Amino acid sequence: MKIIDVVANNLTIPYPGKVRPAWQPGLVISSHNFTLVRIFTDEGIMGIGGTSGHLAGVILTQVKPYLVGEDPLAAERLARVYRNAGSGIWCIDMALWDIIGKAARLPLHKLWGSYRNKILAYASAVEMGKPEDRALLAAHYQELGFKAMKLRFHNEKMADDLFILDACLKATQGKMDFMVDANQATNLPSPEQGVVWDFQRAWRMARELEARGGLWLEEPLSRYDFDNLIRLREATEIYIAGGEKNQGLHEFRWLIERGVYDIIQPDCAMSEGVSQLRKVAAMAEIYKRHFVPHHSMSGIGLSAAIHLSCTFPGLTWVELMYEPRTRTIEAYQQLGGILESKIWIDREGYVAAPDGPGLGVILNEKKIDQYTV
Ligand SMILES: [Mg+2]
Incomplete structure (x- = not known):
């Protein structure tokens, strides 16, 4: 199996009310900024990952070039790429393990x-x-x-x-x-x-x-x-x-x-x-x-x-x-x-525990564009 594409979307999802997170005194936020990552393979299996913040730029410039063409099952070797790219970038590892679980047709905990x-x-x-x-x-x-x-x-x-x-x-x-x-x-x-x-x-x-x-x-x-x-x-x-x-x-x-x-x-x-x-x-x-x-x-x-x-x-x-x-x-x-x-x-x-293969997360891809910024 080979990785053929890495797609990252910066999303802004509005909250229904103003959020005042206790850990950031005085701050009022009205939306969840998030990066959704999808990794596509030549066998038709897609892996999903994501993290808070807008990191699509870093993922596309600093991670994607080292992933395309690689074996998604080589999770330990590829971990070296994102360890060097910054903290939230670990969401790529999530997406790779989603692929591995789906290839094995098993939920990850199993x-x-x-x-x-x-x-x-x-x-x-x-x-x-x-x-x-x-x-x-x-x-x-x-x-x-x-x-x-x-x-x-x-x-x-x-x-x-x-x-x-x-x-x-x-x-x-x-x-x-x-x-x-x-x-x-x-x-x-x-x-x-x-x-x-x-x-x-x-x-x-x-x-x-x-x-x-x-x-x-x-x-x-x-x-x-x-x-x-x-x-x-x-x-x-x-x-x-x-x-x-x-x-x-x-x-x-x-x-x-x-x-x-x-x-x-x-x-x-x-x-x-x-x-x-x-x-x-x-x-x-x-x-x-x-x-x-x-x-x-x-x-x-x-x-x-x-x-x-x-x-x-x-x-x-x-x-x-x-x-x-x-x-x-x-x-x-x-x-x-x-x-x-x-x-x-x-x-x-x-x-x-989610019982679907991999992470067990079900995506509605039609909704992605609505929140992409
Ligand atoms: Mg805490």
Whole structure:
């Protein structure tokens, strides 16, 4: 089999409402900028990949020339091309593994060796919100069947963050689990600086969450503050999670070997490719860490993350980004209908592994032009 073409589209998919992501204080966004990649082969098999941002230019100039004419099954050799081309470019690896799975006529988790075929999901809120509106949202998630929700803690005062959690616990009568993301390891540009946590704040918050049965505390300190992250992890009982913005196998080696986090959260589009993250999962297993991939930017990356997690023996969760009025499943996960397949929970709050070959993502190609910019 040979690769005959690489097509990359820059898409802009409007959100139904203004999104105020908690991790970029002061920023208001109205659309999802995304790059959709399709890799075509001489045997008629097409692979799909994608990531946030507009990267078509880089893909067409720096990646495509090294891929056309190559064997799409040579995933390890081709990984060297995108490792040198930048972080989001790992979506190419996703597309190649989609081809490999389709050629083998197997869903990726079966090709790699399954451990499970469904994973408990959590609803990942995008906005910081006020206690009253987060409580309503928590009750809504619970009604839909979610067993857990991730809150964003970005208030100046710690007490205001805890008011949010307490309101949510009350609204769900203590029957839902909560995890907290402080996004302190994220450094995306934003109009306001936002609150910056130090060790004492992170430690005090970890103790408060422990007292309330919190599931994990995510990114409590800056990305490379390993000494304080290790100190925090050793001083508290709650799981400390992170890694979504770390890149390269070597960084995950640091995180795992040094004991920076209990829960490792790489992203299939940004951190490394999905096949490279299998190595991270293996290392996490050996060192008795938990492996809970980041949402990976759309239904395409999320499918990759689910296949990967289904091969991991140990605690894992699926992150479903969902803010009902703004960052909807349709706009964010399904790219405005470009993806016909939808990743959603069953009545017990589990997401099933996609059962089609490869990633198991179904594309409506007629919709692509509508959002191409
Ligand atoms: Mg996060």
